[in-house]
Amino acid sequence: MDDEAAEIELLEQNLNKTRQISQRMISILSGFDTRLLKLEKSIMPLYSSTKRLNRRVSNIDRTIQYIGEMSGGQEDIAAEEGIIIRGPQSTELRAYTEAIDRLNASFAFKESGEDSSRTAQLVESGARKLAQLYTTIVAEASSGSPPQIREFTEPSASLAPFAPNLIDELLPIVSFLRTLPLPSTHPSHPAASSIQNALMDAQRGYADMRGSWSRKCLEADSRRAAAEFSDGALGSDEGRIRQGVDFALWIERMLDVAENEHSLLTELAILPSQLQAAYCTFLTPLLSLVSSALNQLTTRVKRALQQHAFLALAAYARLSSPNVSQRWDDIISRRSGKSARDQAAISGKKADINTNTLKEGLHSLRAVCLRSFPELLADIKLAAIPKGGAVDVGTGVVEICETVVKYLQQVPAVQDAVASALLTLGDGNWKMGEGLQVSKGPKLGEGDESVVLEHYLYDIIMTTVNTLTTMSRSNRRPAVGAIFLLNNVSYLSSAILDPSPTPYSDVPVAALLAPPARTALQSQFRTAKAGYFDANFSPLVQVLGDGAVAGITASGKAGTKEKFTRFYELLEELFERHRGAKVLPDDDGGRDAIAEEAVKLIVPSLQRFIQKNREKEFSKNPQKYIKLSPEEVERQIRSLY
Known part of the structure; x- marks a missing residue:
């Protein structure tokens, strides 16, 4: 241990x-x-200084070498002159631009003299030849047949094409041309002014060619959008609304082209400082085309205002949207902060470009739309004026009634535009010429568009009903006039109060009507139906009554015999009238209801009359006067509907 x-x-x-x-x-x-740390801190400044000195020494050596090469190269410019005279080749573009660079560099090492003038001329010639090549490529990209475009929904990039391979050819040329001496950057360069003039001409040519090409590509569609709507599918009401939308889409396509071309011009402009002037030149043919198309559209609408009113309304509705107006303002001023009038001054041209083309065109379209509202009411009233006194209007649905229904069914498709235009016109001012105070309530303003639209629709409906009533009274046969009124008011009521979508919009007309309008229309239908029964069935009921009957003077059994005879004569007239005059031909449910009411009105009265007089034994041979039994009368009445 x-x-x-x-x-x-x-x-x-x-x-x-x-x-x-x-x-x-x-x-x-x-x-x-x-x-060691102290030593490193002591040595580091010396190391950094040595590194900078070494870099400077290297740069000085290379500069001396380059100067030597350039100075040596000035002894003979024959090689560069041959390249310049031959002109730029697409496969040898770099050699051409390097030759111009070497000529430009010589101005830093040569005093002014004969050699300098000769060199300046060669630089100018090289710049002009490059500018011509630039123009040639742009001309190639802006020629040929315009693309065939069938739908307005196709991509905007295909509207005025610029081949990508040609853009690739232009980019190196543009990059080099932007480096050439100009008076603003090289004031002492003898060729700067001439080079600037050549580049300005080339850029102006670019804008002219692209503007003409873009107009050519859009022109065919402009004719389709503004003119070709009178035949075929475009001649229908739905087609005209579609045509109005297509016209607005065509304007938007023009905006697409203008925006795309601005981006392209920004990329390919050889004088970026003159970009706005070039863009102003580019826009001139497009603005002219838009102005022509708008004038053509407005003129055609004016020629048949009621026929094409919704074409103008559909176009106005889309073109007046903030999106379109903002885009229009953007292409006019194009993010430069300068007005289009200033841009025209920059381009050296008179300020004759109508920068308000769209606004003035919309103003004309709106004026046409405003005129259409009172003219529609005037046309409805004019239809009530008989030509040559009382006439037989028949019993079918008349043209003015069909026109009104089609008109009202188209309103939901452009209700915002209609309401806005009506508000501009003023509540009730569509009743021009009546000599009445059109509005007794508070003045309507912004935000009351739905109210003024309700008032307008109410006036159309009531004016139409009044016209139909007047037309029915002009008939020589009141009973036929009553059938006419019932058929037309029923058609008007069923079409307008139908809750299903219209052929032109997902919104039904009934959704735009105020309760008073719906109530008035339903009341007018009931009134027309009562008038129908009064004109066609009341004489039959009166004959079977206990009171005196016009045309029957006998009393007692003789009077009863005359009443039976008169009843069946009137009944035969009723049957004959209804064989040629259909009641509610397109309303199966309505006809069944009318038949039921007619049976309830006539058959019980006939049964009571027959029963009462058989007991009195008014004749030894009653069958001689009772030609049809109540059951047979009921069957024949139902067969009428």
Whole structure:
């Protein structure tokens, strides 16, 4: 045990000595590290300075070498002159531009003299040849047959195409031309002014060619959008609404082209400082085309206002949206902060570009729309004026009633435009010429579009009903006139109050009507139905009554015989009238209801009359006067409907 304790003690002593030696080593290394850091901090500035000096020395050496090469190259410019005279080749464009660069660089090492003039002429010639190549490529991209585009929803990039491979050819040319000396950057360069004139001509040519090409590509669609709507599907009411939308879409396509071309011009302009002048030149043929298309559309609408009113309304509705107007303003001023009139002045042309083409066209369209509202009411009233006195109007639905229904069914498709235009016209001012105070309530303003639309629709409905009533009274046969009124009012009521979507919009006409309009229309239908029964069935009921009947003078049994005879004569006239005059031909449910009411009105009265007079034995041969039994009368009445 003593030996083990002694060994342990010896180990502890050795461990302590080792620990002491380690601490001293750590202390020595820490001091050494501190000295190294101090040394690094002392040497670092010297190292950085030496590095900068070395870089400067290298740059100086290379500059001296380059100057030597350039100076040596000025002894003979024959090689560059041959390249310039030969002109730029698409496969050797880099060699051509390097030759112009070397000629430009010579001005830094040569004094003015004959060689400098010759060099300046070569630089100018090279710049002009490059500008001509630029113009040639642009002309190639802006020629040929315009693309065939059938739908207005096709991508705008395909409207006025610029082949991507030609853009790739132009980009290096544009990049180099932008580096050529100009008076603003190299005022002492003898060729700067001539080079600037050449580049301005090339950029102006670019704008002219792209503007003419864009107009050519859009012109065919402009004719389709503004003119070709009188035949075929476009001659229908739905087609005219679609045509109005398509015309607005065509204007938006023009905006797409203008925006795309501005982006392209920004990329390919060789004089970025003259970008706005070039863009103004580009826009001129497009603005002219838009103005022509708008004038053509307005003129055609004026020639047949009621026929094409919704074409104008549909176009106006879309073109007056904030999105279109904002885009139009953008292409006119094009993010430059300058007005279009200023841009025209920059381009050196008179300010004859009508920058308000769209606004003036919309103003004309709106004026046409405003005129259509009172003219519609005037046309409805004019239809009530008989030509040549009382006439038979028949019993079918008349043209004016169909016209009104089609008109009202088209309103939901452009209700915002109609309401806005009506508000501009003024509440009730569509009643021009009546000599009445058109509005007794508070003046309507912005936000009351739905109210003024309700008032207008109410006036159309009531004017139409009044016209139909007047036309029915002009018939020489009141009973036929009553059928006419019932058929037309029923057609008007069922078409307008139908809750299903119209052929032109998902919104039904009934959704736009105020409760008074719906109530008035339903009341007019009930009045027309009552008039129908009064004119056709009341004489039959009166004959069967106990009171005196016009044309029957006898009394007692003789009077009863005359009443039976008169009743069946009137009944035969009724049957004959209804064989040629259908009641509610397109309303199966309405005919069944009319038949049921007619049966309830006539058959019970006939049964009571027959029963009462059979008991009195008014004749030895009653069948001679009772030609049809109540059951047969009921069957024949139902067969009429």
